[in-house]
Amino acid sequence: MATETLPVYTKKDFQTDQEIRWCPGCGDYAILSAVQSVFAELGVRRENFVFISGIGCSSRFPYYMKTFGFHTIHGRAPAIATGLKIVRPDLDVWVVTGDGDSLSIGGNHTIHMLRRNVGLKVLLFNNKIYGLTKGQYSPTSEIGKKTKSTPFGTTDRPFNPLSLALGAGATFVARSVDVFQQHLKETLKKAAAHKGSAYVEILQNCNIFNDGAWFDLTEKDARSEHVVQLEQGKPLIFGKNRDKGIRLNGIDLEMVQLGNGITEKDLLVHDESDPRSAYAFLLAQMADRPGFPTPIGVLRGWEDSPRYEDLIANQIREVQAKRGKGDLAKLLRAGDTWEVRA
Amino acid sequence: MATTTVNFPGRKRETVDKAVIRFCGDSGDGMQITGSQFTNTVALYGNDLATLPDFPAEIRAPAGTLPGVSGFQVHFSSNDVFTAGDTVDALVAMNPAALKMNLPDLKPNGILIVNLNDFGEVDLRKAQVAVNPLEDHSLDGYRLFPVELTRLTRAALKDLGLDNKSVDRCKNFFALGMCYWLYNRSMETSLHWIETKFKNKPQLVQANRMAMQAGYSYCEATEAFQISYEIPPAKLAPGVYRNISGNTALAMGFVAASQKAGLPLFLGSYPITPASDILHELSAYKDFGVITFQAEDEIAAVTSAIGAAYAGAIGITTTSGPGMALKTEAMGLAVAVELPLVICDIQRGGPSTGLPTKTEQADLLQALYGRNSEAPIPVLAPSTPGDCFWIAMEATRIAIKYMVPVIILSDGYLANGAEPWKIPDISELPEIPVHFETNPENFQPYRRDPQTLARPWAVPGTPGLEHRIGGLEKQDVTGNVNYEPLNHERMVRLRAEKVAGIAQDIPDVVPVGADSGDLVIVSWGSTSGPITAALKSEKFNGRRIGHIHLRHLNPLPKNLGDVLMRYDKVLVPEMNMGQLVMVLRAKYLVDAEGFNKIQGKPFKTSEIERKIEQVLARA
Numbered sequence: 001m002a003t004e005t006l007p008v009y010t011k012k013d014f015q016t017d018q019e020i021r022w023c024p025g026c027g028d029y030a031i032l033s034a035v036q037s038v039f040a041e042l043g044v045r046r047e048n049f050v051f052i053s054g055i056g057c058s059s060r061f062p063y064y065m066k067t068f069g070f071h072t073i074h075g076r077a078p079a080i081a082t083g084l085k086i087v088r089p090d091l092d093v094w095v096v097t098g099d100g101d102s103l104s105i106g107g108n109h110t111i112h113m114l115r116r117n118v119g120l121k122v123l124l125f126n127n128k129i130y131g132l133t134k135g136q137y138s139p140t141s142e143i144g145k146k147t148k149s150t151p152f153g154t155t156d157r158p159f160n161p162l163s164l165a166l167g168a169g170a171t172f173v174a175r176s177v178d179v180f181q182q183h184l185k186e187t188l189k190k191a192a193a194h195k196g197s198a199y200v201e202i203l204q205n206c207n208i209f210n211d212g213a214w215f216d217l218t219e220k221d222a223r224s225e226h227v228v229q230l231e232q233g234k235p236l237i238f239g240k241n242r243d244k245g246i247r248l249n250g251i252d253l254e255m256v257q258l259g260n261g262i263t264e265k266d267l268l269v270h271d272e273s274d275p276r277s278a279y280a281f282l283l284a285q286m287a288d289r290p291g292f293p294t295p296i297g298v299l300r301g302w303e304d305s306p307r308y309e310d311l312i313a314n315q316i317r318e319v320q321a322k323r324g325k326g327d328l329a330k331l332l333r334a335g336d337t338w339e340v341r342a
Numbered sequence: 343m344a345t346t347t348v349n350f351p352g353r354k355r356e357t358v359d360k361a362v363i364r365f366c367g368d369s370g371d372g373m374q375i376t377g378s379q380f381t382n383t384v385a386l387y388g389n390d391l392a393t394l395p396d397f398p399a400e401i402r403a404p405a406g407t408l409p410g411v412s413g414f415q416v417h418f419s420s421n422d423v424f425t426a427g428d429t430v431d432a433l434v435a436m437n438p439a440a441l442k443m444n445l446p447d448l449k450p451n452g453i454l455i456v457n458l459n460d461f462g463e464v465d466l467r468k469a470q471v472a473v474n475p476l477e478d479h480s481l482d483g484y485r486l487f488p489v490e491l492t493r494l495t496r497a498a499l500k501d502l503g504l505d506n507k508s509v510d511r512c513k514n515f516f517a518l519g520m521c522y523w524l525y526n527r528s529m530e531t532s533l534h535w536i537e538t539k540f541k542n543k544p545q546l547v548q549a550n551r552m553a554m555q556a557g558y559s560y561c562e563a564t565e566a567f568q569i570s571y572e573i574p575p576a577k578l579a580p581g582v583y584r585n586i587s588g589n590t591a592l593a594m595g596f597v598a599a600s601q602k603a604g605l606p607l608f609l610g611s612y613p614i615t616p617a618s619d620i621l622h623e624l625s626a627y628k629d630f631g632v633i634t635f636q637a638e639d640e641i642a643a644v645t646s647a648i649g650a651a652y653a654g655a656i657g658i659t660t661t662s663g664p665g666m667a668l669k670t671e672a673m674g675l676a677v678a679v680e681l682p683l684v685i686c687d688i689q690r691g692g693p694s695t696g697l698p699t700k701t702e703q704a705d706l707l708q709a710l711y712g713r714n715s716e717a718p719i720p721v722l723a724p725s726t727p728g729d730c731f732w733i734a735m736e737a738t739r740i741a742i743k744y745m746v747p748v749i750i751l752s753d754g755y756l757a758n759g760a761e762p763w764k765i766p767d768i769s770e771l772p773e774i775p776v777h778f779e780t781n782p783e784n785f786q787p788y789r790r791d792p793q794t795l796a797r798p799w800a801v802p803g804t805p806g807l808e809h810r811i812g813g814l815e816k817q818d819v820t821g822n823v824n825y826e827p828l829n830h831e832r833m834v835r836l837r838a839e840k841v842a843g844i845a846q847d848i849p850d851v852v853p854v855g856a857d858s859g860d861l862v863i864v865s866w867g868s869t870s871g872p873i874t875a876a877l878k879s880e881k882f883n884g885r886r887i888g889h890i891h892l893r894h895l896n897p898l899p900k901n902l903g904d905v906l907m908r909y910d911k912v913l914v915p916e917m918n919m920g921q922l923v924m925v926l927r928a929k930y931l932v933d934a935e936g937f938n939k940i941q942g943k944p945f946k947t948s949e950i951e952r953k954i955e956q957v958l959a960r961a
Contacts, residue, residue, distance in 0.1 A: 016810070018822065050802045052649070055813075063810050063823060068802035070652060071812025072645070073675050079642035083649025083657065084802070086633055087608055091653075091802055109645075112638040312633060319628035326630030328601045332594060332765045335584055336531065338386045342580040 009040040016066045022057060027178035027204035031125065032064055034181055038188045039067075042092075050093045052081040054101040057132050057206075058125035061096040075106025078113035081120050082308075089309040092192070095122040099140040100130050103159050107139075111168035116308040117196035123188075124161055124201045125178075129210035147209075162284035162299060165199040166277045171305045172198035173280060174298045178205060179218050183229070183296060190298055196307050217294055230283070230297030235267035238293045246286075246293075253282050255292055272301040354569045355526065360419035361573055362427030363521060365514075366444045367436025367457075368405050369398060369412045372514040376434075377414025378760075379518055383531045385585040385762050388575025389418040392871065393760045394426035394944070399615065399698040406460070406468035411443045420574040424875040426759065428946040432524065434517050436460060436491070439469035445481075454484040455520060457513065459492035487566055491516050498556035499549050508546070512553035519557025526572045529554055579764060586763040588727040588756035589616075592660075592686060593623035595734025597630050600656055602735070603742060603774035608633045608650035610643040611660045615698040616754040617688040620660040640668035644685065648672060651681040654778060654801035656738055658684040663692050663705045666749075670713050673747055677717040677837060679811045680788075680797045682741035682748075684734075685719075689753040689867075691942045700942025701754035703867045704918035709749045710896055710925065716834045718841040720744075721896040723751040725870035728763035730756060733893070739774045740847070744840055745796040751895070753917075755868045755944050782806025787821035795840035845897040851890050851905055858908035859886025861957060864934070866892040866922055869915055869945055876950035885958060895922070903930040913937055913957055915950060 007013075014036040022028045039049065049067035053059035055074035062069025072080050077095045085093050102110050102124050113120060129147065130136040136149040140161060144153040165173050172194040176187040184202065191198035203214045217226050228238040228246065236246035243258045245267040256262050274280065280300035287294040320326075365376045374395055381393050394415040403410035417427035432453035435441035437460040448454060461476055475481055476488055495513040496506065515532075522529050533551055540546040561567050586594075600607035609632070611621040625634040633655070637643040644659045651657035661669065666687045676683045689705045691697025709721045720740055724733040730752060737748040779785065779798035787809045788797050800807045809821060817824035818832055853862060855877060865873050870891045877889055888909060892898065906912055906926070912934035914923040920936035927934050937953045939945055 018810075045805070047805045047808055048803055062812070065810075067808050069808075069810035069812075070679070071810065071814060072648075073671055073813055076641060076645040076672065079637065079645040080649035080652070082642075083608060083610060083635070083646030083651075084653045085649075086635065086646075087606060087650045087653035087655045088801075088803060108638055109642055112642065316628045316631055316633070320631070323629040326597070326601075326627060328598055328630075329768050331597060331627070331630070332768075333582065333584065336382055336386055337582050337584045337765065338388060339582050340388065340575075340578045340580050 006043060006045060009046065011036045011040050013046060014039050014066050016064055018063050020064055021060065023208050025207040026057070027127065027206070028058060028061070028125065030178045030181060031123070031184070031202055031204065032061065034184045034188060035065070035123075038185050038192070042189070042192050044092050048091050050084065050091050051096060052077045052084065052093060053096040054106055055132070056098040056101045056130075058096055058098040058204075059101060075101055075104070076109060077101070078106065078109040078120065078122070082113055082116070082118050085118055085120055086309045086312055089119065089307070089313060093120050095120050097122060097124055099124065099126045099128060099138040099161070103139040103161060103164065111164070114165055114168035114170040114197050114199060117169070117171055117305050119196055119307040119309055121191045121194075121198045122200065124199065125204040126161060126201050127204045127206040127210055128213045129206050131206045131209050135209040160284055160288055161201045162199070163281060166281050166284055166300065169277075170199050170300065171196040171302045172298070173284070173300045174198070175201045175203070175294070175296045177203045177214065177218060177296060180296070187297065190301065194301060195303060196305055226293050228293040228295050230270045230272070230295050230299065232270060232272055232298070235264045235269050236295075237264065237267065253286065253292070272298045273303070274300070275302060275304065353565075353567075355572055356569055357572045357574065359421055359573065360417065360423070361432065361525065361571060362415065362417045362430045363432040363434070363525075364413055364415040364430040364444060364447070365434045365517065366411060366413035366440040367514070368440070369400070369402050369410045370405060371412070371436045372511065373412045373414050373436070376514045376518050377416060379532045379535060380521060381416045381760060382535070382585055383522070383527050384416070384418040384525075384573075385583070386531050387527060388578070389420065389573055390423040390576035390578060390762060391416055391418040391760070392423045392426045393417075394755065395758045397699055404468070406437050406439055406465055408439045408443060408469060411440045413440070413444060418573060420576050422576065423761070424871040425944065425947055428948050432521070434521065436514070436517070437469065438466050438471050438475070441475060442469050442471055448484060450483050452484055453487070453524070454481060455487045455489055455517065457491035458488040459490050489520070489560070489566075494556060494560060495553050498552050502545060502549055502552070504545060504549055509549065512549050515550045515553040516557035516560075519554035520561050522554075523558045523561035524567060524570050526570055529558060578762065581764040583762045583764055585760050586728055586731070587619075587758055587760045588724065588730040588752055589619040589688070589758070590623055591727055591730035591763065592734050592750070592752065593620050593627075595731040596624065596656070596658055596738065597627055597632060598731070598771055599735045599738035599774055600630065600632065602771055603656060603738065603776050605776060606631050606633060606655045608635065608647060608655040608657050609660065610635045610637050610646035610650070610657070612637050612640045612643045612665060614640075614662045614665045616690055616757045617660045617662050617665070617686065619757070620686065620688075640665040641672060644669040644672040644683075647683055648676055648681060651676075651683050652801070654799070656684070656742070657682070658686065660686040660688070662688050662690050663708065664695065666705065666708065667712070673719065674713045674715070674717045675813050676747035677713070677719060678813050680745045680837075682745055682799070684737045684741050684748050684750060686750045686752060688757045689751060691940075697942045699754065701868065701944060702917050702940065702942060703751070703753050703869070704921065704940070705751060706866070706895065706918065706921040707924070709751055716838065718838050719747050719749050719896065720841055720844055721749045721751060722893060723867040723895055724756060725867065725891055725893060727756050727759050727761050729893070731763070735772060735774070739772060740844060742774060742776055743796065743847070744794050744844060745799060746841060751867060753868050759868075778804070779807060780804055785809070786819045787811060788816060789819050790836070795836060795843060842897050845900040848894045848897070848899060850901040851892070851899045853888030853890050853905060856886035856888045859888065860909065861885070861911045861913060861954065862888040862890060862906060862909035863954070864890045864892065864906070864912060864914045864922065864926065865916070866895055869917065872945040872947045872950050873915060875947040876954060879951050881951065881955065887954070892922070898929070903932075906930055906932050906934075911935065911957055913953065915939075915945060915953065917944070
């Protein structure tokens with residue numbers, strides 16, 4: 001197989017014949033489209049892609065991708081994908097999940113997958129609401145939010161998904177937006193290239209139960225003022241006139257207006273490969289701070305950490321090199337034995 | 343029981359056909375090691391045997407208290423052994439708490455060795471004993487040997503320069519040495535074990551060796567013991583034997599299954615008593631390519647195994663009742679996506695956390711029915727520690743052949759209990775054929791094999807077989823999501839039919855004893871031993887009693903219903919409130935009667951005997 005040349009794929013090669021059952025206008029369509037386009041370009045044979053999902057609107061995703069796909073149970077996709085990836089490290093395994101699936105019922109599997117650095121690409125569709133169960137608040141819903149299950153507003157503090165991922169030791173953490181197609185595609189490619197766990201939060205609009213949750217970032221007028229695009233080696237600049245920036249002040253971030261003696265040189269220069277996650281953590285937290293823009297792009301992309309499945313395979317190889325391959329007859333007779341003669 | 347008596351100068355050596363000995367003491371006294379050492383020695387000598395380790399769930403309850411008592415019982419014999427023994431011939435009690443807890447099981451006139459140094463006022467208070475039993479004549483009905491185990495061990499090791507604490511930890515080997523003398527056994531096996539165990543601590547090798555030898559010499563020199571016993575080897579079937587516990591056998595059975603199937607073995611597991619030893623054991627077999635994944639929880643344990651099975655490995659998960667409860671939803675997923683998976687439930691007392699270290703077989707209904715909706719799963723149960731090896735292979739074979747999750751119901755007694763096991767020749771092991779789908783032509787993920795109704799195993803990475811599976815109901819053949827009423831009914835029935843069809847692949851029941859008549863006893867799991875032993879009783883000569891021991895609980899053997907009808911009465915002893923009996927009554931409309939014990943302990947042979955007598959008397 002390895003000698004065969006890679007077929008030339010187009011987006012169409014990744015589309016299935018299944019009728020797509022997302023609501024008209026759902027942000028998931030845009031994400032699906034971006035993924036299908038990017039997959040055609042990744043240089044991976046189609047049969048080597050696997051999509052594993054949990055439960056929720058986002059988790060129907062595998063049915064619409066003409067790859068191997070497994071729509072599993074609520075929250076457990078990372079664990080199922082981990083088992084798959086350990087046995088078949090050669091496969092390209094993607095996990096599709098939502099804010100409820102990944103951060104609520106599946107929170108435990110999410111953090112443990114990240115701490116192990118299993119070579120999985122996780123697409124977290126964050127719409128800050130439970131869609132498939134028809135409109136209850138999610139672990140990313142803003143405090144006070146009135147939903148079907150919180151008529152007087154939520155009293156829960158929300159998770160910041162990327163802070164959580166970084167806290168769990170994630171080696172690749174990124175954010176993009178359903179409607180920023182070009183940015184989304186670039187981000188997906190970077191996630192695909194990362195060896196260990198890649199956690200990508202995709203801000204996604206649920207036009208039925210939480211319409212406009214991200215309008216602050218996505219509406220034309222708001223976008224440039226409320227989003228800072230992270231680019232490796234470039235300063236953190238944003239604003240319609242590219243006249244605002246982020247600089248370091250002590251151990252905190254500070255938003256500054258360029259001019260009056262403040263130049264680009266004073267600003268933070270983005271370095272996703274910083275071995276310590278403190279910097280990425282500051283970036284992740286920006287989204288929650290009033291007045292600060294929401295960073296999109298790769299917050300952290302640190303390659304210098306071994307993949308879990310490789311460590312497992314190496315350990316087996318090392319033991320086999322030392323002891324030789326297991327001999328069943330010897331194993332059964334290990335320890336003290338005695339013979340009963342006829 | 344005595345058959346011959348040989349007189350040595352001043353001492354008697356009596357040849358008997360069996361003995362039951364129990365070591366008991368504080369959790370910190372090393373009773374499990376002492377018991378295992380004695381067991382290995384008598385096993386290597388050629389006795390048949392069964393063991394019953396009995397230890398508290400607490401790692402170290404306060405020393406000397408009743409909850410801290412740990413015990414290890416071994417029954418060894420020159421005949422077949424089916425149980426660890428109802429009562430004990432010799433009891434070694436390291437402190438008053440151990441004595442209080444275990445004395446009721448000592449036979450009248452049985453040998454009782456106690457550590458005299460641990461019967462002070464404080465020790466008695468900790469054991470909540472008001473009067474010193476060594477002084478109030480309450481032990482007059484036994485052959486009491488109060489031995490200063492602590493003082494004598496200290497004296498024996500005084501020149502080693504070890505601290506008292508380390509010295510005192512050797513007193514269990516002093517007691518072991520005494521028992522070797524008492525039962526005329528060589529110390530060689532244990533000497534070898536000590537050397538290996540403490541190979542990096544030469545001082546401890548010396549200390550334990552000297553303590554054991556001192557115990558042996560003590561018996562020889564003091565003439566305290568006027569009699570010793572000899573139990574000749576058993577007439578086991580020819581072959582090479584080893585001692586094996588249920589958990590070890592299960593682990594090795596899976597390695598064997600992996601080798602025979604030619605597939606990697608993947609264990610997803612979360613530590614839980616009494617199943618953890620399987621994880622420990624398998625994690626050591628990296629040379630066999632075994633992958634062990636200590637998951638973040640029980641759910642990740644089973645789901646990672648499902649992921650591994652999806653990838654084409656043998657996916658297994660090991661747990662106990664509370665853990666299987668957590669795995670329930672994922673097991674339903676395995677039923678729906680029809681992937682091979684083996685779930686091992688090493689049952690313990692419940693509900694909830696219950697009795698973590700004690701045995702029970704009350705998860706049968708959970709295994710059979712404990713899932714949402716119609717989710718049939720084949721269920722197998724081993725009957726002895728050694729049988730766990732074969733059950734692991736069979737469960738794997740069924741899982742792969744039928745593309746189905748399979749449950750193994752072992753229990754704490756089988757898991758930790760040990761018996762001599764005839765090591766099979768590799769050529770005797772059953773084949774486990776595997777077929778991965780590779781042909782993309784007309785491939786359909788839910789097109790079934792007409793014989794087995796299994797769907798194809800089409801693993802990711804196979805060109806042209808890209809397809810989607812999932813927990814949603816799927817269309818017959820294509821596997822596409824489908825909610826149509828008739829399709830759903832068809833799929834529910836197909837999944838049930840597939841599991842029911844496994845009955846064609848398992849042996850018919852052949853009752854042991856009478857194949858029709860007064861009474862049939864139906865059992866499953868670890869109760870096999872005491873029932874087999876009870877039916878050997880001369881009391882039942884002339885009565886027509888059959889015994890059916892079920893290894894397959896779903897599906898049940900196809901002739902079971904017919905066989906049950908051939909007897910006047912059906913008795914079902916179980917360590918639960920009556921679960922198999924409920925199934926048998928429902929399925930075969932038979933007036934089966936339950937006999938239930940829920941004490942965290944296996945049935946005694948005498949309990950089964952009495953029950954059979956009662957039932958027969960009512961005839």
